Amino acid sequence: MIAEDSVLLREGLTGIFTRFGGEVVAAVGSADELLHAIAQDLPDIVVMDVRMPPAFHDEGLRAAIQLRGEHPRLGILVLSQVVEAAAAGELLEAGTRGLGYLLKDRIGAIGQFVPAVRDVTAGGTVIDPDVVHQLMVHHRAHDPLDALSPREREVLALVAEGRSNSAIAQRLYVSEAAVAKHITGVHTKLNLGPDTDDHRGVLAALTFLRSR
Template identity: 50%
Template sequence: MSLTPAEEAHGRAPREPLRIVLADDAVLLREGLVRLLTDDGHQVVAAVGDGPALVEAVLTHRPDVAVVDVRMPPTHTDEGLRAAISVRAQLPGTPVLVLSQYVEESYAAELLADGSGAIGYLLKDRVARVEEFLDALARVAHGATVLDPQVVSRLLAGQRRNAPLEALTPRERQLLALMAEGHSNTAIARRLALSNSAVEKHIGNVFAKLGLPPDDSRHRRVLAVLAHLGS
């Protein structure tokens, strides 16, 4: 589904009702998310509390998007992430929005490793900013890659000695960070007060410096984000 001019200008995905599977072991947060999502017109087809239940629910319901907590029982380390990766392996391209209490760069890298997009990684604090959370959810459901700005900042800080990234100018780094947050070219142009053609030129330079030549079979924006992560 294409964006309206207003949605494209603000980098927003259309907000039609979505079928959602939700996985979080914290009952209060899970029920709060169910209420938030249903109030926005979405249908939560399953709300579960552990990784295996998430995989089963996604395979059963084939939702438009899954919202997943990284840390779930029994060890509260990375069960949610592992379940999300399992879902993507069994149903390639399934949109997944991961929520985490902390910035954990390796998790973001592993989620993005298949290069197919439709992945989001947000800090749980972002849920309190309801419109931002719902907009990110819609973008992921429509195939975008959306990373929390704090995650992007950490990734940039951690990759200062990465030779390909060192070749980027400050402006090109800025554009790459906004790409990693899931913004469209038009939204980036508005945010940086640049023309669309200037944004396209800068992004073309980013792709060239990162060694990503034109290739319709690959998602170059996702691959550029992967360069952030050193994958």
């Protein structure tokens, strides 16, 4: 299934897949049309644009994230002129099995594009090196741990190791009350509010590990 607002590219992709023995069950021009088509006939893979009507922002990526949640085994190959780092990171966090993200200016070589489609359909992962670079830059620029003090980082690192407040206090030669205060500060700065109280320690540890 193809989701691409450019008629020329949509027809070109249809021709490529047909030439190499594929069957295009639908070719649409918007994310809404894609979601409707998927509900009627689930394909092996969706090849889709990032920016589509109506706003031409990240509608394609948002649709891809929704599809990953509803159909985890569906192959998704995203094509884009640019890297939407925030949404792309969210898509990748949902799992990279059967996922591809390629820049359009790199798919001119059919000999490289067709194998990428086959890899993603088979459950593989194909990510453009420039996409990886942009995600790393975005991650460094938006590291949530930057808000923590050096001591709070130390405490969080020990929490991520599974240490208790008592063990952390002994390790850092401070009181347990001081450790509890630092942990509260970590929760506040990482926006882990009281509604997630039962899981805040786990969420804080995951945030630390993802930022390493």
